[in-house]
Amino acid sequence: xxxxxxxxxxxxxxxxxxxxxxxxxxxxxxxxxxxxxxxxxxxxxxxxxxxxxxxxxxxxxxxxxxxxxxxxxxxxxxxxxxxxxxxxxxxxxxxxxxxxxxxxxxxxxxxxxxxxxxxxxxxxxxxxxxxxxxxxxxxxxxxxxxxxxxxxxxxxxxxxxxxxxxxxxxxxxxxxxxxxxxxxxxxxxxxxxxxxxxxxxxxxxxxxxxxxxxxxxxxxxxxxxxxxxxxxxxxxxxxxxxxxxxxxxxxxxxxxxxxxxxxxxxxxxxxxxxxxxxxxxxxxxxxxxxxxxxxxxxxxxxxxxx
Amino acid sequence: xxxxxxxxxxxxxxxxxxxxxxxxxxxxxxxxxxxxxxxxxxxxxxxxxxxxxxxxxxxxxxxxxxxxxxxxxxxxxxxxxxxxxxxxxxxxxxxxxxxxxxxxxxxxxxxxxxxxxxxxxxxxxxxxxxxxxxxxxxxxxxxxxxxxxxxxxxxxxxxxxxxxxxxxxxxxxxxxxxxxxxxxxxxxxxxxxxxxxxxxxxxxxxxxxxxxxxxxxxxxxxxxxxxxxxxxxxxxxxxxxxxxxxxxxxxxxxxxxxxxxxxxxxxxxxxxxxxxxxxxxxxxxxxxxxxxxxxx
Numbered sequence: 001x002x003x004x005x006x007x008x009x010x011x012x013x014x015x016x017x018x019x020x021x022x023x024x025x026x027x028x029x030x031x032x033x034x035x036x037x038x039x040x041x042x043x044x045x046x047x048x049x050x051x052x053x054x055x056x057x058x059x060x061x062x063x064x065x066x067x068x069x070x071x072x073x074x075x076x077x078x079x080x081x082x083x084x085x086x087x088x089x090x091x092x093x094x095x096x097x098x099x100x101x102x103x104x105x106x107x108x109x110x111x112x113x114x115x116x117x118x119x120x121x122x123x124x125x126x127x128x129x130x131x132x133x134x135x136x137x138x139x140x141x142x143x144x145x146x147x148x149x150x151x152x153x154x155x156x157x158x159x160x161x162x163x164x165x166x167x168x169x170x171x172x173x174x175x176x177x178x179x180x181x182x183x184x185x186x187x188x189x190x191x192x193x194x195x196x197x198x199x200x201x202x203x204x205x206x207x208x209x210x211x212x213x214x215x216x217x218x219x220x221x222x223x224x225x226x227x228x229x230x231x232x233x234x235x236x237x238x239x240x241x242x243x244x245x246x247x248x249x250x251x252x253x254x255x256x257x258x259x260x261x262x263x264x265x266x267x268x269x270x271x272x273x274x275x276x277x278x279x280x281x282x283x284x285x286x287x288x289x290x291x292x293x294x295x296x297x298x299x300x301x302x303x304x305x306x
Numbered sequence: 307x308x309x310x311x312x313x314x315x316x317x318x319x320x321x322x323x324x325x326x327x328x329x330x331x332x333x334x335x336x337x338x339x340x341x342x343x344x345x346x347x348x349x350x351x352x353x354x355x356x357x358x359x360x361x362x363x364x365x366x367x368x369x370x371x372x373x374x375x376x377x378x379x380x381x382x383x384x385x386x387x388x389x390x391x392x393x394x395x396x397x398x399x400x401x402x403x404x405x406x407x408x409x410x411x412x413x414x415x416x417x418x419x420x421x422x423x424x425x426x427x428x429x430x431x432x433x434x435x436x437x438x439x440x441x442x443x444x445x446x447x448x449x450x451x452x453x454x455x456x457x458x459x460x461x462x463x464x465x466x467x468x469x470x471x472x473x474x475x476x477x478x479x480x481x482x483x484x485x486x487x488x489x490x491x492x493x494x495x496x497x498x499x500x501x502x503x504x505x506x507x508x509x510x511x512x513x514x515x516x517x518x519x520x521x522x523x524x525x526x527x528x529x530x531x532x533x534x535x536x537x538x539x540x541x542x543x544x545x546x547x548x549x550x551x552x553x554x555x556x557x558x559x560x561x562x563x564x565x566x567x568x569x570x571x572x573x574x575x576x577x578x579x580x581x582x583x584x585x586x587x588x589x590x591x592x593x594x595x596x597x598x599x600x601x602x
Contacts, residue, residue: 015443022447026455140583142535144542144555145576148562156566245450249542253562263451264543267458279451286448 005295012287019283020070020276024063027272053079066276075277080269086277089262094281097251097258101243103178108185108239113232115186116193120228121220123198131190138187144249147180151253164255177254181246185239192235197228226300233297237290244282326520332596339592342585349582353401362392364399365550376570385570387560396552397575403553404579407468408534408586412526414472415533419479420518424510426480427487438484441477449474453536457545464547471536475529482525486518520597527590531583538579554579 041049050056054065069076075086119131154176155163162173200206201224209219248260259278266274333339357364368390376385384393426437453470490496491514499509538555540546547553552560554575561572 011442015447018443019447022452023455026452136584136587140531140587141576141580142538142583144539144562145558145580148558148565148572149576152565152569152572241448241450244448245539248450248454249539252543264454264458267455275455279448279455282451283448 001298004298008291008294012291015287016284019287020067020280021063023276023279023283024066025059027267027270027275028059028062053077070280075280076273078271078274080266080271080274086273089274090259090277090281093257093259093262096256097244097247097260100174100177100181100250100256100258101240101247103174104181104185104243105236105239107178107182108189108243109232109236111182112186112189113193113229116190117197117220117225117228119190119194120197120201128194132194135187135190138183139191141183143180143184143246144253146183147176147250147253150176150180164253177250177256180253181243181250184246185242188239189232189235192231193228196231197224200224200228230297230301233293233300237286237293240289241286244286329593329596333592336592336595338588339596342588342592345581346585346589349401349578349585350405353398353405356398357395357402360392360395360398362395364396364552365391367391384574385568387564387568387571391550393557393571393574396557397554397578400552400554400557400575401578401582403464403547403551404534404537404555404582407464407471407537407553408530410468411471411475411533411537412529414469415475415479415529416522416526418473419476420483420515420522422476423480423483424487424514424518427484428491428506428510428514430488430491434484438481441480445477450536450539453540454543454545457540467537467540467546471533475533475536479522479525479529482521483518486521487514490514490517524590524594524597527586527593531586531590534579534583534586554582 047056054062057065066076073087075090078084078086078089081089115131115135119128122128151163154161161175163176164173206219206224209223210216214222244260247258248263250256251258251260252264259281262274263278265271266278362368368386370390376383384397387393387396422437422441426434453474456466456470496509496513499513504512534554537546537553538558541553541555542559544556544559546555549556557575558572558579561568561575565572
């Protein structure tokens, strides 16, 4: 196990390096620079600015400098938000995004797994069809369509919940963003759970458990649930990526000051370091999370050899 | 009962049914999939020919009819947007772009995925190992961010959207195709081709790829909605197609800004987008069930 974990840990590095390199060279290949503005700067000042941010060095040297900084946990200064380092900006945005994404993930897993199991246990019943239709709707309606519709219904017409912003951080402000972020994932997870649960329920060890005379509740919770959850566990990696990307739109729609907003603004402003910072930060998050998911999977499934 | 020649003759000669006829029969029994296919066909037809019959153009602004609600009298059946453009015709044009992106970007991902997967699977060994390791590495990347970056940095070129979306979607296809190729290349007809001295890439093209189509077709119907979704996601962020041209994502974005006083600006494009995605998902599910020999 430790060996496997170590091997997977080593395997994550090339992914990270390619990710950082791609983002770095792509953004610098783009037309326009961080100091372009309506007002033309005198050439000497521009040269000084570029020198101050090391933009006058050869690209490779800049890349090396950036990697060196990263190794020390330094994302560099932001070009647009003067006086702020990218690390500071990430640290103000991330807690907000984390709360939103974490809650959405929790909701997605809890609701998705229960709905999927329920549908599988009553296969081809009305409950099953209802769950599956709702899930198909969840997959087919993108979250940026769902979010305005939810706002329209619950904030504008019914007036039950606030339409946007974080307010003073009350729970009511989080309800709509979390739900719109979680809905597509709930849909996927419930479909996955249903499929694998149906397959597990047909297997021999479940028949044995029933033949022993175990109560149905024990059969489901003790014997069927764990193997049925394996596909869900391996889906958690892509789900995280989905929630993180989704948060870019959801944060914009609901006016939530999280990391996703910084990314879009930063890219529009050619704020190289800020965009790099967000991409690298999210990239590392996703890679690390995928690693953890794989390890957990190996732990849960005795058939996986490492 | 003994089997005499007469009883055998009495059974009508059963024509051999191929995998495809079999699948089509099963697909036709799936009402959801058939309905979805019909709706999709109507929608596609509307999107293609509809604009020719509309009295308005997608960029024509009707200054004294701003944000009017849907009504038949004025000819604006879906109403107008904040600068007086007809939403019906804009929804149709948006549909053209969205469906076009869906098809073209899927073809891009198809070509890359099949070429890559079939090559890796056919040659096997070290080549396969290295090629699949690359896929593994790429898998962990948050590609959406790169697409957004591409759009922001290099302008909103529609061609770039096609290529960028297609280029991030080929990984699954490559994996599936490789798996199928691995089992295909052990078949006798491949061996025969090899014995005749057919060069490897011709074997891949002539003998392997045509036999992959079953799996690929299912996957294509599931890729198209994903691709449409990505495009509308980009357009929603304002990074997709450029004004005055539009796509469903862009229309949803415009509608979301006006929804409090003009909900129809959001409603119609949103319904079209969701309905299309619905249809593709239903067809994909139906095809998968129909082609899956496991549950007959």
